[in-house]
Amino acid sequence: MDFLSLFITDFVMQLRSPTLAFLIGGMLIAALGSELVIPESICTIIVFMLLMKIGLTGGIAIRNSSLTEMVLPMIFAIMVGILVVFIARFTLAKLPKVKVVDAIATGGLFGAVSGSTMAAGLTVLEEQNIQYEAWAGALYPFMDIPALVAAIVVANIYLNKKKRKEAAYSMAQPVAAGSMAQPVAAGDYPDQKGYPSNRQEYLSQQQGDGENRVKIWPIIEESLRGSALSAMLLGLALGLFTRPESVYEGFYDPAFRGLLSILMLVMGMEAWSRIGELRKVAQWYVVYSVIAPFAHGLLAFGLGLIAHYTTGFSLGGVVILAVIAASSSDISGPPTLRAGIPSANPSAYIGASTAVGTPIAIGVCIPFFVGLAQAIGGLPPTP
Structure with a gap:
């Protein structure tokens, strides 16, 4: 009972964090029809400065620490x-009603x-x-890039197999003399331009498809x-190869x-505006968008x-690994x-991520995993 009460108390108090309050505030004013607009150029600068600060922090830390400490968390992030x-x-x-390529793209965005x-x-x-x-924070690319690569590779393998199966099926169906060429079902290709209008055109496009390979490096x-x-x-x-401590301490760190807080406000408004896309x-x-952040975060947690008990990886680091796993890419991923994956429907994977996944990850998963780590022990209780 003490375990449960400690966890619930810490969890509720985490929800009062200023960072989360701005996210919720953004959603509220958007719901009330506010005409507040933060220019996209300002958001771009803010994102650049935040990620630059995180990168500088990681680079300085790596320069002053042993790389062997990072190996296991990096492997787990991948x-x-x-x-x-x-x-x-x-x-x-x-x-039901979920197309395979849309699901794979959604998984890629949630894995990034x-x-x-x-x-x-x-x-x-x-x-x-x-x-x-x-x-x-430097674990970011070790999870982000493999997820995007895996999604694109898996989607293209699926699409190539589907093309070959449809080609084999079409060749097995006789065409009566003088009859019209039969249309090819669009299947998972509703958004592709130049989709073949008949079976003959489709079959002609398949020549050499078996030799196609997904190129990973691009x-x-x-x-x-x-x-x-x-x-x-x-x-x-x-941070790793230079000495940026002065500009870091005098500019990036104080403004972070x-x-x-401004970015959280913008994301709250964006999340509310994207809810309509999920109706499509x-x-x-x-x-999926509600369950996935918890499932992915718990997997990473x-x-x-394991890294905590074997290599001394801190519980705070465990929380960060869980949080980035619970997140879904909102900038580079889409x-x-x-x-x-041009045939995937952006309304599916972007709507799921921005409208539901991101608010869940920030507003619920962050306090959830902090509270979980505090309940396990080793972290100071929320003041």
Whole structure:
């Protein structure tokens, strides 16, 4: 009973965090019809500064620590990013009215990392004076890139297999002399331009398809060039190979929380505006978006505990690993998936992530995992 009461008390008090309050405030004013608008250019600058600060923190910490401490958490981050895609492939994709490519893309977005959610998690830990490895933020790309790569590879393998099966089926069906060519079912390709209008055209397009292979490096390159990951990796490199402590302490660190509060307000308004998109797709996406952040976070939390007990990885670091696993990419992920899986419906995976997944991850999962770590022991109680 003491365990449960401690957990509930800490969980409720975490919900009063200023970071989470701005998110909820943004959703409320959007629901009330406020015309408040934060220009996109300002949001871009804010995101850049937040991720630059996280990168600088990680780079400075890595420079002053042993790389061997990072190996196991890095491996676990990679594992979680890939596993999340396969979880969506074999759960969400099996539900009624959910197209397989849409489910895979959704898994890729939920496996990738939200820089803003990670920043919110780091801020909550600092507000509660919870110790964590400063390099923990550097786990971002080790989960983000494998998730996006896995999603695009799995989706393309599925689509290629589907094409071959449809081609084989079409060749097995006789066409009566003088009859019209039969149309090909669109299946999972509703958004592709130039979809074949008849069987003959479709079959002609299949020549050489068996030789096609999904190229992984272009996917990785596209992810690395994304604005979010580029900013964080730049900060990581500067912190690791230069001495940026003066600009870090005088500019990036003091401005971090204030900028984050503005971003949380914007994300709250964005989440509310995206709710309408979920009406265009199967309602199972809403169920998935509520359950997935907890399921993915608990998977990462469990692996983090293994690192905690075997290598001394801090419980604060375990919480960060769980939080980035619970998050879903809101910056670099969508354009990467649009390019890599063009037949997937953006209303499905972006709507699920932004409208439900992100608010759940920030507003509920962060205090949930902090409270869970406090209940297990080793972290100071919420003041």
